[in-house]
Amino acid sequence: MQKRALAAATTLTLALSLTACSAGSGTADGEDGGMEKFTVGVIGIGSDAAIQTAIDKGYFAEEGLDVETTVVANPPAGIAAAQSGQLDVAYTPSIPLINALSQNIELNVIAAADGYATEALEGKDPGKSDDTGLFIRPDSGIARARDLAGKRIAVPARKAQLEVTVANMVLKDGGDPASINWMVLDPASSLQSLQQERVDAAGLVAPFTTNAQAEGMKLLGSPGIEFFEAGAVGLWVAGAKQIAEEPESVAGFQRAIYRANAYANEHLDEMDELASEITSLDLETIKNGADPYWPSSVELKDLQRVDSNLVNLGYLSQEVGLDETLIHGAQ
């Protein structure tokens, strides 16, 4: 009993001190030549090649930023760290961002991290533009998205990008997404469970999409591009307080990232090599996957579309209501 009280006291103190920390911790000024230390949370995916380029080519250094990347476990963890000032900027896809905004977490979008080119939807092969894919067994008897109603579908996380985008495919095709039995599985278990007939379909992210194809699984659709259509999907976000405290650093980060994004789109082979280093996958797997795209801006209408789709699909009870103030530097 006494031990428990002690443990509770420790937890409480920890919780309170965390609250205190989040109230006002800025980034310490770097010592080396007036460079500002700037920490960025990434999730270790192929599109991180652009931020790596900005580091390697000195784009950040030119803005007086000493950028250091840290791999965080998942986008919600990155958002929590950015909001509290543990990270200056974090990577998140738009869906977790809108989930966070709906819970009154104050965040702003700094720049686009990845997405789909405007012409991608009209492109000949959506599988080559979309880094996500919905896979089924070739003999499963599932012919189209609406057949997935009532089936078991594996996704990496509940109420996150793959679940939402697959639900969207099913709804658009006339099926009922509410009847789907979602299974949370890591990508490797997901593919295996699909083969072992423990799930009926698996929503996968690159490079596991390449693995699924290599194992003879059938691509039923490209949920990402169907949902997002075009524009930025992956975003660099920062806590509102962070931006107010160091507007110049944030502006510098934004300029350097867009410079790197433009370079990245022009040098896909170089980016594939970087992506292979970042993800520790062989170059061939990377090249077989979807072609990445780094947008040159974040358009409010693209995010508003996601917001209203989340309501249509029942993931949000009402629209968050996004306006220009969400996107940093856009007036």
Place this chain on the structure above:
Amino acid sequence: MKRHLFNLALAITAPFVLILAWFKASSQSTNAFFPPLSDILVRFADLWIFEHFVSDIIPSMRNLIIGFALAAVLGVVIGFILATVPVLRVLFEPSLHLLRGIPPVALVPILITLVGFTDQMRISSIVIAAVFPTLIATMDGIKAVDASLKDVCTVYRLDRKDRLLSVYLPSASPQIAAGMQVSLLVAFIVMIASEMMGTAQGIGAMTLLAQQTFMAADMWAGILLLGLIGFLSNVLFDLVKNRALSWYIGSKKMEKVS
């Protein structure tokens, strides 16, 4: 006796004082991750009484109880056999210590491959993780049986069966109970971890989902419930233990007095 009552009063009031302090300190909180305790308690009532009681609490508790019961029985049986058959002990003891060193949570992905992600997987991961503390405590308890007790057995010419079941096992039972208590704790941890994959059902799964969708009050409500269940299961275990081992606790008291 007075001292004892004072300690009891202290033990009961301290948590309440802490909760009150939390309530006060958080009441003005606008931080999305640390909502006021009043919000958390409202969500606690909304979620757990009784909306998710059948859909999430019952499955979690069922897995915990079945998993722990299987682990306790297996632990005692295997521990007993290993402690009384020296050849087997020599053969298996080193590998046992290797196996119990593996963090149980690390086994979840392997179990998914082997048995899928049903309740079967959840129960088996609880059993695999929770069996070791009881097993090892049983082995140690039997090995540590007092030498004079063994002599008495010889003098009374007890046969092997009587010796093992009527003397060795009861004499090891305080240690076995201590092992089971650790098993209960491990079973509880693995119950939560096993819900992080597969069907999103159970208290652990709900809490994780709340965290990932930034429903901070729901997340804290889940954490509170988990803490409460952990605490109550321990209290329940203590009650059963004190009852079953009343002879032992009594004899200890007598020793102290004399």
